[in-house]
Amino acid sequence: MSQTPLLDRALIEEATKKSGLIWVRGTGPSRALWHIWLDGAAHLIGDGPGEQPLPGLVDGSTAEVTVPSKDKGARLVSWTATVRDLAPGTEEWDTAVAELKGKRLNAPDAEQMTARWARECRVVRLTPEGDTRPHPDGSLAAVPLTTSATTRLPAPAGLPKLLLKRKRRSGK
Incomplete structure (x- = not known):
């Protein structure tokens, strides 16, 4: 067996384990998900009330996972990744839920x-x-949508002097 697949598996595991979230893309756009x-x-x-949505993650399909x-x-x-739904009540489901429960914030x-x-x-x-x-x-950044919104106007010329005066007064 080649060493490259073993190194890839180790990289996937360590990076995903240490990351607080992962970006997952199933059939729709990528979403940041805790895991x-x-x-x-x-x-x-x-996919339940008060929980993160999992759109595009269909049982038996594949998904692309990006770890930041x-x-x-x-x-x-x-x-x-291969996507698989775990059935409630199975040993695998119970083990996963026990770990997920410990990491779920603000339930x-x-x-x-x-x-x-x-x-649910x-x-x-x-x-x-x-x-x-x-x-x-490249960055894969999406091109911004066209909009009539504009950026704010440049700062007035006298603003730096006003801010500097405040610093001097508060520093004394």
Whole structure:
């Protein structure tokens, strides 16, 4: 077995584990989603009241995952994932939900959260398939939409003097 796939898997796991969120694109646009890394895959909770939306993540399809750096936000690694919904009540679902519950911030119903997730939400497993994807050329930033909005006018010429006076007064 080549060393490159092993290094790719290690890079995917470490980067995704340490990142607070991942950008996921299924059939629609990319979305920033919080997650946990468990048993070699990213796990998400969503599509329920008060939870993050998971549009475009269809069971059995693939998704592109981009992992940003936690401190700078720059793209660290991109990888293709197989999307799989976990069925409530299974051992895999219970394990994932136990970890997700510990990471869920500001839950309105912490005591009944897992029961609500079983009734109303989806737990999705994103399993890496293949190697990492090469970084694309350019920034991939979208062209801004045309608008009649404008930027503000330049600062008045006397403003720097006024601000400097305030600093002098507050410094004494």
